[in-house]
Amino acid sequence: MSELLRTPLFELHRELGAKLVPFAGYELPLHYPDGILAEHRWCRDKAALFDVSHMGQIVVRGADVAAALERLVPGDIRGLAPGRARYTLFTDDGGGILDDLIVTNGGDHLTLVVNAACKREDIAHLRGHLEPVCRVEELDDRALLALQGPAAATVLARLAPECVGLRFMQAAELELAGLRCRVSRTGYTGEDGFEISVPADRAAKLARTLLAAEEVRPAGLGARDSLRLEAGLCLYGHDIDRTTSPVEAGLAWTVAKRRREEGGFPGAARILRELREGPARRLVGLRPEGRAPAREGTEIVADGTVVGRVTSGGFGPSVGGPIAMGYVAAAHSSPDTPVLLRIRGREEPARIVSLPFVPHRYAR
Amino acid sequence: MTTYYTKDHEWIRIEGSTATVGVSEHAQEQLGDVVYVELPEVGRAVRAGEQVAIVESVKAASEVYSPVSGKIVAANQALADNPGLVNEDAEGAAWFFKIELADPVELANLMNAEAYREYLATLS
Numbered sequence: 339m340s341e342l343l344r345t346p347l348f349e350l351h352r353e354l355g356a357k358l359v360p361f362a363g364y365e366l367p368l369h370y371p372d373g374i375l376a377e378h379r380w381c382r383d384k385a386a387l388f389d390v391s392h393m394g395q396i397v398v399r400g401a402d403v404a405a406a407l408e409r410l411v412p413g414d415i416r417g418l419a420p421g422r423a424r425y426t427l428f429t430d431d432g433g434g435i436l437d438d439l440i441v442t443n444g445g446d447h448l449t450l451v452v453n454a455a456c457k458r459e460d461i462a463h464l465r466g467h468l469e470p471v472c473r474v475e476e477l478d479d480r481a482l483l484a485l486q487g488p489a490a491a492t493v494l495a496r497l498a499p500e501c502v503g504l505r506f507m508q509a510a511e512l513e514l515a516g517l518r519c520r521v522s523r524t525g526y527t528g529e530d531g532f533e534i535s536v537p538a539d540r541a542a543k544l545a546r547t548l549l550a551a552e553e554v555r556p557a558g559l560g561a562r563d564s565l566r567l568e569a570g571l572c573l574y575g576h577d578i579d580r581t582t583s584p585v586e587a588g589l590a591w592t593v594a595k596r597r598r599e600e601g602g603f604p605g606a607a608r609i610l611r612e613l614r615e616g617p618a619r620r621l622v623g624l625r626p627e628g629r630a631p632a633r634e635g636t637e638i639v640a641d642g643t644v645v646g647r648v649t650s651g652g653f654g655p656s657v658g659g660p661i662a663m664g665y666v667a668a669a670h671s672s673p674d675t676p677v678l679l680r681i682r683g684r685e686e687p688a689r690i691v692s693l694p695f696v697p698h699r700y701a702r
Numbered sequence: 703m704t705t706y707y708t709k710d711h712e713w714i715r716i717e718g719s720t721a722t723v724g725v726s727e728h729a730q731e732q733l734g735d736v737v738y739v740e741l742p743e744v745g746r747a748v749r750a751g752e753q754v755a756i757v758e759s760v761k762a763a764s765e766v767y768s769p770v771s772g773k774i775v776a777a778n779q780a781l782a783d784n785p786g787l788v789n790e791d792a793e794g795a796a797w798f799f800k801i802e803l804a805d806p807v808e809l810a811n812l813m814n815a816e817a818y819r820e821y822l823a824t825l826s
Contacts, residue, residue: 368761369734373734373735373760374734374735374760374761375735375760376735560734560760560761564760629737629738629782629785630738630756630758631737631738631758631763633763652760653737653738653758653760655760660737660738682740
């Protein structure tokens, strides 16, 4: 395996006492001395600062760039107004998911934020389909910070009062502590919050400024995962991948009305058919009745047969018990359906529940 | 009362012909916040090195092995009800089970506190 990459905040993580682990080719904090549970709760109560600089930041420019990107995603990109952001998916010809991403209309260009583990393939995919008419550029000289939690807006407003004017899924170029940053009101925790794209060489300074606020504490990948799981948000490579379709994954809402009528995105045949007829299986929430967490790969059993598998599972700190997501055959996917989870050879009772486990608190 | 340790980071405290078993302070630190423990059934006969319990933190699940052979005579229900005890008092209140020793000679295979400290130093 090649050398692990470090983000511009690596020294700060060390200084803060982070437990560093390999993740998607990067050495990143799993947690800080407070631990995952405390970091999770702090994010739900106050504000947590995450280093998400490993994620890919890409700019695409060119004539009709929105129409060009629509050839690769089922979302409405042409209808995305300047300063607006949208969650969408790169799909493949079989209707599987190549990656999930946030697209922001930056006026004369689009900004894409993609998963770290997929960014090489995503960039090649974009270049292969959009160049030379459009130009695809990776912003590898920028860090990405996520400030998440109910106090995030209060804290950020001290640096840039305009940030409170942004609503959920809106973005703007703002000056933060003398730095020109791209700020969007987005996140991966289910809480209100912001993601801040900042020049790499100034990222640690901005992070220190944010951490100096009494409401803000650092949080690592562990809390990021339990927060997103409680919020029912998919993790690429686990809950969604090339073998799962947007409709199966509960992401039919990302297939825009106009795109359903017009088609013209990879995998449209399967995706439109599943929209009409329903998918064979669905991603659902699972709530074990006992205390044992059901981890990824756990078999889901109903009527004596395996009807699906857990794709993400663990302990939900705000739920106060085990939670999981997984795919089950459509016939067993209604909320309140009883199922069994095969955990270490035992069959533990669980119920299908609707997602999210913890209500979203976005600033809509 | 003597406490021994295993390379898998269990501790075992000997009191006459029975012993109390749990996971070490080092194991607790490595695990992080513990959210679930699964304990053996009282009356079960186990062999040294056999997996008898599970401890799960927010990070992952780990197996707990019996350091000795014998019969399980008690399991700590207070721990099952409050798995976070492992983080508060790993080598005290958070004991996992008590076992009646089948063969005290097996204790010779275990490390005392000093040997365990030296073993930990080789891990870091």
